[in-house]
Amino acid sequence: MNFFFGIKTNTFSSKLNIPKFQNRNITNNNINLYQTFVDNNHWKLELVNKIPDINEFFFVNQNLANNTNIFFLATKNEIINFCKNKLINLNNFTDTDPAFRSNLQIFLKNGGFSSYQSEYPYDMINKQGDILSSVSTLLNKNADNNYLFFKNIYFEPQNKKFKAFFLDIKSRKILDEFELKTNYTNEIKIHKELIKPEVFFLTKNYLGIPMFVSEKKKHLSFEHTHPPHEYILSNDKFMKVSELKREINEIIG
């Protein structure tokens, strides 16, 4: 099961195209689009497509695609099992290879747009851990503005605070430290001095998807980074990533 999400700031709006079909061409016309969000320590559920339609996509516009709502697909029979105390896996319609994705597009008013094929796998919402990502690989020193968005979805209906850092792994120094919250699309503006090969972004205890945005003269670039273990195909992948994370965690003590 995959979740889908949006981004909303003073600068950017977003929209989602969520298909009713798998990428190998199987369509489910009985599926509905639901949104849920944290409301007083519960997951509040709402049906998005109140009127049946024949389109092959659910179109989520900028009014709904914000930092708190998350979206998922389910049939009427499956949604009966929805639990307001924790997010549970309702179906396997979006468990495909290649991954089932929606198109997440951010855009500026009277300006450019940029998108990527996006999903938040259910497997990530029950686990805790650290996310490590290079800062310079997707940002642009020559851009007018650079941003990092960090989306976390956690099964508990709460907005828990957790720590994140910018670290220099050569000088082994903490460059910046701040708080993010769970079940939210967190926005971090990146200063140009941080866009260096040795600077990494690290979250403590909570997983998520780091997405990077550059903006210049109304043009945008928007992409997410790979988790480090995708760079290694041999059996030592998790060991090597753990070693690297342990080494980097020593910087924050």
Next chain:
Amino acid sequence: MKSLVKKIALSNLGIKLRNFFNFKPIYMNTNHLYNNCSVSDSFCWRTDNNYETIFKYSDILGLFYKIKKSYVELSFFSKNNQLLKTLVIDELDYSNELIINKKFLNGTEDYGVFYIHHYTDIEIKDPTIISNRCYIGFSKNGCLHSYMHGNSLVRVKDLKGKKEGLSDIVKTSFFNNNVYRIQNFFDDLTSTELFFSNPTYKDIIFYIESDKYTLKKGECLIINTNKKNIINIKSNCFFLRPIIFNYKDQFIDVYHG
């Protein structure tokens, strides 16, 4: 008994049979890779139509394996699989970038693919298979580069840089019956281009609606798909995902499909 069936199902013959009959097919198989090797995507470069490409890559052997004396080799090919240029870079930072423009490719204004492989002269005892997923940015008419990441596993070389392996990772089928439907709705755009590269060592045939296209080994192709809201690709390749270039007025958006 169960483990024997599993063993047969995952053998080369088993995978061929599964893929032939489309019974639980294996789209990508890395089981046959030798112990110490570097796997590359076929990354797209563009210098046509005022495009410039930026390639960002990590020093994987330095970052994860603490090997200081490693280097990378980049090989640039034309859209017809002609080698244009090879470049060895031996001074690596944790994150590196390379600008690919007309000047870099000796005046070539076109598009094609390139590969990156990591090498080291140091003996590595434990089996080590790495793949640089990398990020590529595309700029048109000097605008901000729009970035996307690599999305396939295509060519293999050993970490000494001496042996090129059979890049038989992405699988093909006998019939052209593999459908890949891009999960986006294409509307409100000026135009859309799809970049396809052949990720296999075999000829690939694919269809977009009724239009037929062929890609020989190492070849790539850009297809303009104006006025199609939904894009279905039918082919004899199990993993043929294009890079999408969307245009609207002066803005571009690039991502893998």
